[in-house]
Amino acid sequence: MVNSPDLKEILSQYLIAPDPGRAGLTRAVEGRDEHGNAVALSVVEEPPLTIYLNRQEIVTAMTIGDYPEYLALGFLRNQGMLSPDEEILRVDYDEELEICGGAHRHRDVI
Numbered sequence: 001m002v003n004s005p006d007l008k009e010i011l012s013q014y015l016i017a018p019d020p021g022r023a024g025l026t027r028a029v030e031g032r033d034e035h036g037n038a039v040a041l042s043v044v045e046e047p048p049l050t051i052y053l054n055r056q057e058i059v060t061a062m063t064i065g066d067y068p069e070y071l072a073l074g075f076l077r078n079q080g081m082l083s084p085d086e087e088i089l090r091v092d093y094d095e096e097l098e099i100c101g102g103a104h105r106h107r108d109v110i
Contacts, residue, residue, distance in 0.1 A: 007020065016066075016067055016070060018064060018066045019066065022066070024045060024065065025044065025045060025064060025065070025066075026042040026043060026044050026045060027042070027043060027045055028040055028041070028042055029041050029042075029043050044064060045064070045065070046062040046063060046064060046065075047062070047063065047065050047098055048060050048061070048062055048063075048098055049061050049062075049063045049065075049068050049071065049072070049098055049099070049100055050097075050098060050099045050100070051071075051072045051075055051076065051099075051100055052099060052100070053076060053081055058075075058076070058079075058081070059075065061075070068093045068100045069091040069093050069100060071100070072091065072093075072100040073088065073091060
């Protein structure tokens with residue numbers, strides 16, 4: 001984890017920012033350095049997130065797990081699958097299944 005006194009200030013400038021201290025973001029891994037010495041490292045976890053639209057699987061992305069609902073909507077919007085004026089009624093996220101979807105006025109995003 002970056003240990004900068006400015007990190008909190010930098011992250012505060014964003015509406016949505018990752019929480020570097022969030023439990024589950026990293027896990028400890030033991031390995032060996034270039035000299036063969038045992039080292040303990042903290043590595044970022046990247047659980048999969050499967051995004052659905054109209055009950056059809058669109059993509060499975062490896063993510064850091066923050067804000068899956070926003071990630072799904074942003075991806076679908078960026079790919080032109082949701083237009084800017086579509087009304088989003090809800091977004092569903094199932095943490096156990098690691099899937100995200102939602103419903104909007106004209107189509108299901110499930």
